[in-house]
Amino acid sequence: MIELDDWQEEFLKYKGDKLLCTGRRVGKTYIMARGAIDRMLEKKTSVVIFSLTEEQAMIILAMAKAYLAQADPYAAKKKATDTNKKTITLKNGSVMKCRPAGDTGDSGRGFEADILIVDEAARMGKFFWIAVRPIILMTAGEVWLASTPYGKQGYFWESFNEAYNLRLPEARFKIFYKTTEKVIEERKLTKEWTQEKKEKVLRTLEQDRRTMSKLEYGQEYQGLFLEDLMQFFPDELIREAQTMERPEAILKDKVYFAGQDIARLGEDETTTEIGYLENEDIFQVENLVSKYAYLTETFKQNKNLNQLYNFNKFFIDDEGIGIGVFDMMMDDDDLKRITIGINNSKRVIDADGKEKGILKTELYYNLRRLLESKKIHLLKDENIFNSLKSVQYEYFLDSKGNPQIRIFGNYTHIAEGLIRLAQAIKYKQLNISVYSIKI
Numbered sequence: 281m282i283e284l285d286d287w288q289e290e291f292l293k294y295k296g297d298k299l300l301c302t303g304r305r306v307g308k309t310y311i312m313a314r315g316a317i318d319r320m321l322e323k324k325t326s327v328v329i330f331s332l333t334e335e336q337a338m339i340i341l342a343m344a345k346a347y348l349a350q351a352d353p354y355a356a357k358k359k360a361t362d363t364n365k366k367t368i369t370l371k372n373g374s375v376m377k378c379r380p381a382g383d384t385g386d387s388g389r390g391f392e393a394d395i396l397i398v399d400e401a402a403r404m405g406k407f408f409w410i411a412v413r414p415i416i417l418m419t420a421g422e423v424w425l426a427s428t429p430y431g432k433q434g435y436f437w438e439s440f441n442e443a444y445n446l447r448l449p450e451a452r453f454k455i456f457y458k459t460t461e462k463v464i465e466e467r468k469l470t471k472e473w474t475q476e477k478k479e480k481v482l483r484t485l486e487q488d489r490r491t492m493s494k495l496e497y498g499q500e501y502q503g504l505f506l507e508d509l510m511q512f513f514p515d516e517l518i519r520e521a522q523t524m525e526r527p528e529a530i531l532k533d534k535v536y537f538a539g540q541d542i543a544r545l546g547e548d549e550t551t552t553e554i555g556y557l558e559n560e561d562i563f564q565v566e567n568l569v570s571k572y573a574y575l576t577e578t579f580k581q582n583k584n585l586n587q588l589y590n591f592n593k594f595f596i597d598d599e600g601i602g603i604g605v606f607d608m609m610m611d612d613d614d615l616k617r618i619t620i621g622i623n624n625s626k627r628v629i630d631a632d633g634k635e636k637g638i639l640k641t642e643l644y645y646n647l648r649r650l651l652e653s654k655k656i657h658l659l660k661d662e663n664i665f666n667s668l669k670s671v672q673y674e675y676f677l678d679s680k681g682n683p684q685i686r687i688f689g690n691y692t693h694i695a696e697g698l699i700r701l702a703q704a705i706k707y708k709q710l711n712i713s714v715y716s717i718k719i
Contacts, residue, residue: 285468300456302426309339320370330396333380377391381412400427458503520651525660535557537556537591538554540595540596550578554567560655569693643703644687667698
């Protein structure tokens with residue numbers, strides 16, 4: 281069983297509403313899952329857990345199941361799991377349900393619980409909180425919130441500010457505030473957490489400090505609420521564009537394009553965004569996510585997709601590990617004519633020969649322009665919403681003192697695919713001719 285940090289022990293002992301504001305990778309998701317199982321084993325308790333996406337919610341459930349197997353092997357063997365594997369039911373009547381939040385929180389309506397847990401709480405929108413807060417009303421239950429910060433906005437920030445900064449007597453939550461750095465420094469040495477491992481993690485953290493901006497590092501590792509980190513695509517702008525339903529079959533006589541972001545080393549998602557161009561509008565028809573795919577598998581997928589959609593252009597990530605797939609496509613007789621590599625890190629030069637920035641910035645602004653002008657129509661898919669919502673920007677001065685914009689995020693795989701798909705707009709004057717060839 282994992283040996284706990286002192287702050288985790290304190291978190292478990294406290295009974296009542298609590299808010300965990302931390303840097304990343306400190307163990308906050310694990311301690312919430314463990315705390316919930318402890319309560320469920322102690323007495324009949326109902327727990328509802330929300331996270332941004334279904335995948336993230338299932339990670340919490342997996343942690344809870346793993347801890348249950350250690351804490352009470354008998355209960356683990358006797359537990360019942362529903363058919364879609366989103367529930368843990370113990371013999372004493374305790375129940376844990378995990379749900380993706382969405383933006384409206386409608387998936388939580390109709391539930392009642394003794395404990396409401398919200399992961400990534402800083403990123404939940406206004407309507408989510410309206411929908412889920414009554415869940416614990418009639419049980420006089422507890423609310424547990426956990427998140428890295430996401431700017432000085434929303435219920436998570438307001439709750440943190442009232443209790444931690446303003447120290448209001450009527451503040452609802454007990455605050456547990458931990459930076460990644462402090463957790464690493466204070467963690468007790470064990471067989472698993474050795475001095476050697478600790479020093480290696482600290483070196484990695486120092487490398488991140490040097491390569492990330494001060495603002496980005498402050499949010500991700502120091503748990504700071506930073507005004508200068510802002511959301512690039514406002515919620516309302518994304519929602520207004522999400523008007524498309526997935527077609528039941530591939531629509532014929534459409535001019536299809538694809539945009540692909542290939543997972544970096546250590547990451548797990550390659551995303552492919554597919555849409556067609558009609559007049560001056562882009563209509564998305566598919567969002568494909570491939571997990572832990574080899575480069576050869578991604579190439580085969582792209583070849584199969586082209587057979588289905590007959591793409592006019594396939595915009596692909598051609599830097600880093602993506603160059604492998606790009607090279608395979610350029611060597612393929614069917615794909616080389618349609619493949620266009622887009623390198624995010626490419627420097628952009630204006631007509632006067634002056635450097636304007638990097639291509640990534642222009643790609644994101646192109647997508648935003650299409651959203652604002654209602655020229656791109658996206659699928660009604662919560663993963664798309666959450667990816668675009670996660671994109672942030674900050675301003676900084678370059679080495680010459682010129683203001684620059686930096687765009688980043690921690691769930692941008694789909695957004696990176698969409699900025700490439702959006703390049704289809706460059707082909708808006710495309711004239712399609714159909715030729716009949718007699719053999």
